[in-house]
Amino acid sequence: MAFEKLxxxxxxxxxDDDEEYEEEEEEVKVPVQQQPVTKPVSTYExxxxxxxxxxxxxxxxxxxPRSFEEAEEIARHLKQRRACxxxxxxxxxxxAQRTIDFLTGVVFALDGTIQKIGHNVILxxxxxxxxxGVISLDSDDD
Numbered sequence: 001m002a003f004e005k006l007x008x009x010x011x012x013x014x015x016d017d018d019e020e021y022e023e024e025e026e027e028v029k030v031p032v033q034q035q036p037v038t039k040p041v042s043t044y045e046x047x048x049x050x051x052x053x054x055x056x057x058x059x060x061x062x063x064x065p066r067s068f069e070e071a072e073e074i075a076r077h078l079k080q081r082r083a084c085x086x087x088x089x090x091x092x093x094x095x096a097q098r099t100i101d102f103l104t105g106v107v108f109a110l111d112g113t114i115q116k117i118g119h120n121v122i123l124x125x126x127x128x129x130x131x132x133g134v135i136s137l138d139s140d141d142d
Contacts, residue, residue, distance in 0.1 A: 058082075058083075058129070059082045059083070060082065060083045060084070060085065061074075061077045061082050061083070061084050061085070062084075062085050062087070063084060063085065063086045063087065064086075064087045064089075064090055065086065065088070065090065065091060065099060066090050066091070067091070067095065068091070068095045068098050068099055068102075071098075071099045071102045071103060074086060074103060074106075074124065075102070075103070075106045078103075078106055078107065078110055078112065078124055078126050079106075079110065079126075081126045081127075081128045081129070082126070083123065083124070083125045083126070083129045084123070084124045084125075085117070085121065085122075085123050085124075086099070086103070086121070086122050086123075086124065087120065087121050088100070088120040088121070088122070089119075089120040089121075096120065100114075100122065103122070103124050106124075107124050107125075107126075110126050110127060111126075111127040112124065112125050112126040112127050112129070113125050113131060115131060116137065117135050118135070118137070119137075
């Protein structure tokens with residue numbers, strides 16, 4: 001009995017709640033048949049093709065630098081997506097090596113390629129230019 005009094009003191013039960021309580025009717029849901037959604041096939045979508053633009057203004061620039069300072073001009077041409085053939089035979093050995101190192105960095109930054117195509121001659125190409133084939137640099141005459 002003491003427990004019931006304590007329970008009613010903490011959380012009193014309202015007896016009027018029982019009278020006002022009405023049972024709610026449950027809603028009956030009727031299943032609806034759904035049609036599968038189909039996407040109309042367009043003939044335009046099925047005939048998509050990829051077109052690669054062939055550059056008609058592709059250029060190749062020839063250089064014969066006499067100083068290391070001319071390497072900056074070569075770099076500008078590479079940034080403009082022009083292939084460059086560089087003949088280093090007029091440079092002293094240490095300046096030729098500095099020029100090659102500089103151009104290697106430029107070509108790397110532009111995702112291009114650099115190739116030796118002859119004695120003291122290199123070919124620098126930007127990413128947009130692909131080079132196929134191999135040049136033998138052997139001095140053997142067959």
